Amino acid sequence: xxxxxxxxxxxxxxxxxxxxxxxxxxxxxxxxxxxxxxxxxxxxxxxxxxxxxxxxxxxxxxxxxxxxxxxxxxxxxxxxxxxxxxxxxxxxxxxxxxxxxxxxxxxxxxxxx
Amino acid sequence: xxxxxxxxxxxxxxxxxxxxxxxxxxxxxxxxxxxxxxxxxxxxxxxxxxxxxxxxxxxxxxxxxxxxxxxxxxxxxxxxxxxxxxxxxxxxxxxxxxxxxxxxxxxxxxxxx
Numbered sequence: 001x002x003x004x005x006x007x008x009x010x011x012x013x014x015x016x017x018x019x020x021x022x023x024x025x026x027x028x029x030x031x032x033x034x035x036x037x038x039x040x041x042x043x044x045x046x047x048x049x050x051x052x053x054x055x056x057x058x059x060x061x062x063x064x065x066x067x068x069x070x071x072x073x074x075x076x077x078x079x080x081x082x083x084x085x086x087x088x089x090x091x092x093x094x095x096x097x098x099x100x101x102x103x104x105x106x107x108x109x110x111x112x113x
Numbered sequence: 114x115x116x117x118x119x120x121x122x123x124x125x126x127x128x129x130x131x132x133x134x135x136x137x138x139x140x141x142x143x144x145x146x147x148x149x150x151x152x153x154x155x156x157x158x159x160x161x162x163x164x165x166x167x168x169x170x171x172x173x174x175x176x177x178x179x180x181x182x183x184x185x186x187x188x189x190x191x192x193x194x195x196x197x198x199x200x201x202x203x204x205x206x207x208x209x210x211x212x213x214x215x216x217x218x219x220x221x222x223x224x225x226x
Contacts, residue, residue, distance in 0.1 A: 032212045043119075043203050043217035044156075051212045088153060094211055100146060101215060105155040 004093040006104035013081045014112050021076040021107050023091030033074040034092040035065055050074060081111045119204050119218035126194055127226050134189045134221045136204035145187040147179060148203040162187060194225045
């Protein structure tokens with residue numbers, strides 16, 4: 001079965017430090033991979049996606065993600081964290097209904113001032 | 114501006130009532146989805162649609178039903194609400210194709226007393 005996994009329920013980072021939110025995948029064929037962010041009482045917002053090509057994908061709000069085929073990972077990164085980055089982050093990949101997406105369980109990112 | 118809308122944003126209702134959660138999108142997307150999410154937790158796909166007159170059940174069994182009479186409209190109905198239906202319901206849409214991201218509405222927070 002195709003799936004994505006987020007091994008950390010919560011990540012704590014000090015403001016100004018680099019941040020990483022981890023995601024690993026298990027999919028056959030081309031691994032289309034996505035990152036979404038959810039702020040409290042809101043829907044999910046698309047951050048970035050990997051389809052093919054350059055392994056480093058740049059997205060919204062200064063986020064980027066690195067696709068690593070050998071490690072089957074797609075970690076989300078940002079060089080310098082902001083308090084406003086505090087939110088719930090979801091990794092997603094192929095496998096859901098309607099040829100849609102399957103989502104990881106989410107990682108709470110907390111940026112401490 | 115192209116967007117996806119959900120109403121109501123919050124709904125508190127008594128057991129046994131019939132409710133309809135509205136979802137509309139102005140992006141002309143063929144594919145639409147309903148997810149159920151407990152606050153701060155993972156998403157579960159409960160319904161999806163490939164287009165007009167297409168409705169399918171998702172990965173998580175749900176007592177709700179959906180309809181797709183118009184491309185832009187994908188309402189979800191609960192004939193008799195129960196406390197176990199208390200949750201957040203997220204609507205999403207996307208273009209046809211595995212690599213296309215989903216766009217999410219703001220969600221409806223449902224509380225059944």
